[in-house]
Amino acid sequence: MFDVVLTTDRTMMTNHHGKEFLGFMATGPALGLPEPIWLWVCAPKMKTDDVGRVWQAPYGMRKVEAVLMDAGFKVATIDPDHLDRHVKHAKVLLLSHHDYFALCPPSSEWWSITRKEPVNAKSFRRLMERPSLREAKRRGLKIIAGGPAAWQWLWKVDKWVEWGVDTVVDGEAEKVVVDLVSKALNDEPLPRYVYVGVDEVPKLEEIPTIKHASINGLIEVTRGCPRNCRFCSVTLRPLRHYTFDMIEQELKVNVSEGITEGIIHSEDVLLYGSRSVEPEPDAVIKLHKLVKSYYKKISWSHASLSAIKRAEEKYKLVTKVGEIICDDNQDYWGVEVGIETGSVKLAKKIMPAKSAPYPVEMWPQVVEDSFAIMHENHIIPAATLILGLPEETEDDVMKTAELLDRLRPYRSLIVPMFFVPMGYFKTHDWFTRVKIRDEHVEVMKRCLDHALYWANDIMSKFYLKGPSRAPLRWMLRLFLAYVKWRTRNIDKKIEEWKARRDSP
Amino acid sequence: MSDHVELIIVGEVTDNVKKALFENFNALRSKGVKKVNLRIFTQSAPLKYIEELREVLLANMITSVRLYEHDLSEVSGVLEQMVRGGKEVVVISDEEPLRSQVQSMLNSLKGEKP
Numbered sequence: 001m002f003d004v005v006l007t008t009d010r011t012m013m014t015n016h017h018g019k020e021f022l023g024f025m026a027t028g029p030a031l032g033l034p035e036p037i038w039l040w041v042c043a044p045k046m047k048t049d050d051v052g053r054v055w056q057a058p059y060g061m062r063k064v065e066a067v068l069m070d071a072g073f074k075v076a077t078i079d080p081d082h083l084d085r086h087v088k089h090a091k092v093l094l095l096s097h098h099d100y101f102a103l104c105p106p107s108s109e110w111w112s113i114t115r116k117e118p119v120n121a122k123s124f125r126r127l128m129e130r131p132s133l134r135e136a137k138r139r140g141l142k143i144i145a146g147g148p149a150a151w152q153w154l155w156k157v158d159k160w161v162e163w164g165v166d167t168v169v170d171g172e173a174e175k176v177v178v179d180l181v182s183k184a185l186n187d188e189p190l191p192r193y194v195y196v197g198v199d200e201v202p203k204l205e206e207i208p209t210i211k212h213a214s215i216n217g218l219i220e221v222t223r224g225c226p227r228n229c230r231f232c233s234v235t236l237r238p239l240r241h242y243t244f245d246m247i248e249q250e251l252k253v254n255v256s257e258g259i260t261e262g263i264i265h266s267e268d269v270l271l272y273g274s275r276s277v278e279p280e281p282d283a284v285i286k287l288h289k290l291v292k293s294y295y296k297k298i299s300w301s302h303a304s305l306s307a308i309k310r311a312e313e314k315y316k317l318v319t320k321v322g323e324i325i326c327d328d329n330q331d332y333w334g335v336e337v338g339i340e341t342g343s344v345k346l347a348k349k350i351m352p353a354k355s356a357p358y359p360v361e362m363w364p365q366v367v368e369d370s371f372a373i374m375h376e377n378h379i380i381p382a383a384t385l386i387l388g389l390p391e392e393t394e395d396d397v398m399k400t401a402e403l404l405d406r407l408r409p410y411r412s413l414i415v416p417m418f419f420v421p422m423g424y425f426k427t428h429d430w431f432t433r434v435k436i437r438d439e440h441v442e443v444m445k446r447c448l449d450h451a452l453y454w455a456n457d458i459m460s461k462f463y464l465k466g467p468s469r470a471p472l473r474w475m476l477r478l479f480l481a482y483v484k485w486r487t488r489n490i491d492k493k494i495e496e497w498k499a500r501r502d503s504p
Numbered sequence: 505m506s507d508h509v510e511l512i513i514v515g516e517v518t519d520n521v522k523k524a525l526f527e528n529f530n531a532l533r534s535k536g537v538k539k540v541n542l543r544i545f546t547q548s549a550p551l552k553y554i555e556e557l558r559e560v561l562l563a564n565m566i567t568s569v570r571l572y573e574h575d576l577s578e579v580s581g582v583l584e585q586m587v588r589g590g591k592e593v594v595v596i597s598d599e600e601p602l603r604s605q606v607q608s609m610l611n612s613l614k615g616e617k618p
């Protein structure tokens with residue numbers, strides 16, 4: 001039995017059938033499908049061993065598990081379906097989540113548009129309200145919640161109290177979690193809230209390598225980002241690139257536990273090894289050769305559009321990396337990129353370095369050029385836009401809409417997200433109401449149109465091809481047909497929605 | 505100045521307390537303080553003060569923070585521990601005579617004249 005148990009709800013403790021992008025469906029409510037089927041599509045159950053330890057777990061939880069194992073605790077990451085028997089004996093429960101209460105985009109938008117609670121928040125609530133956990137809490141179980149969405153507890157104090165969460169930890173946990181767990185095990189007073197400031201952020205040599213497999217073989221190669229965008233919290237952390245040794249250790253762990261595909265995680269994969277915004281081609285090539293020597297298929301978590309353009313135009317680096325990645329096992333790779341806005345005026349205010357080394361005035365061109373580079377090199381981006389940014393004007397939003405038209409020829413999905421205050425903006429109160437204006441609706445409509453235009457192509461030719469993916473492909477086709485059917489009279493529905501919105 | 509300070513809030517978290525806390529956070533940061541233990545001594549419901557403190561907590565992006573919740577009756581014991589441990593203590597309160605009482609308790613523990 002374990003003294004310390006790490007867990008999270010099903011929408012996080014899943015590998016999304018090995019298709020990370022399907023995880024986005026967990027940010028919405030079940031639409032057009034019964035919820036169990038929706039959950040099967042986006043969050044299938046994770047394989048476990050006899051005692052309920054998961055085969056794969058979210059990478060951040062694996063880091064915390066590694067720190068605690070190194071410190072000698074009896075700790076395990078347990079599947080939520082097996083939690084009941086463990087909380088009978090465990091003394092500390094550690095939770096993590098990307099979006100505990102569906103307050104982040106796109107969950108918050110789904111909720112706002114459909115007026116239905118997204119499945120991720122429902123699933124987490126079910127986890128916290130299960131009788132075994134309530135009983136364990138009465139017996140003295142200590143609960144510590146962290147992860148990227150830890151800040152959300154500050155907006156949900158009622159649940160913080162009702163569910164008996166003892167401590168919330170906001171920030172990189174490596175240097176603080178051992179002390180907290182020791183205190184919890186020794187019945188010493190715990191702080192209710194911990195913010196990990198600059199002095200407690202771990203140095204590279206203080207970051208442990210994972211001991212067990214991460215979801216979809218994700219391995220981190222860099223922490224932090226040098227671009228200093230005002231809406232982003234990652235940029236507040238120091239930049240640290242993992243050494244090749246650290247990366248290889250984590251690859252070995254994943255491969256030894258049966259992982260054959262993986263995601264390279266960084267805020268900007270093409271800036272691996274760089275101390276500026278100029279790519280370091282040798283480091284990037286060596287990184288990809290290393291990862292590809294362990295994984296049959298790889299993808300990127302994030303890359304910046306300016307780094308894609310720079311890397312290709314100056315070093316032909318995207319082509320060279322493509323020659324390493326694409327082989328008999330894969331003929332494309334995916335990445336998440338941030339467009340954020342098509343307005344130069346707004347870009348200057350909120351992300352002046354996002355286009356660097358290109359001048360910010362070139363931002364829309366940087367976006368279009370990098371989309372063309374990705375299209376030619378079989379990279380399929382899931383791009384995000386931010387609507388409702390502070391100081392945003394109607395003209396800014398229309399510039400974004402115009403940029404979307406220019407991106408139509410390029411295979412991609414573009415997801416509009418309403419601004420959530422993070423980074424320097426994080427004290428802004430956005431809960432009062434997201435004010436969806438006519439021009440926002442226009443952008444959302446164009447994004448939907450773009451998605452419907454490319455979705456079948458991406459699904460059939462790239463993402464879910466082959467007979468083994470047929471059931472999933474069929475289910476998603478059904479969903480796409482449902483979306484098309486629901487949106488057949490979209491202009492009329494938008495007019496009705498505007499009338500409702502504007503009525504006193 | 506030590507790089508670790510104990511900020512003590514006694515009683516309700518009012519707008520004045522919030523303002524004082526903002527000012528203290530900024531002042532401490534500029535003096536090189538890296539870690540703040542924020543201790544709330546209150547008789548109100550658990551975590552009720554978070555609604556008031558949220559803005560201050562979210563505005564901080566540099567300093568490490570530990571927020572502890574105590575019952576009002578624990579003030580003297582905790583203060584004694586801190587003074588014994590040589591900790592630097594700042595008292596914030598919008599309630600009189602509570603603030604003066606706690607401040608003089610702190611002064612006498614430190615051996616200072618009222």
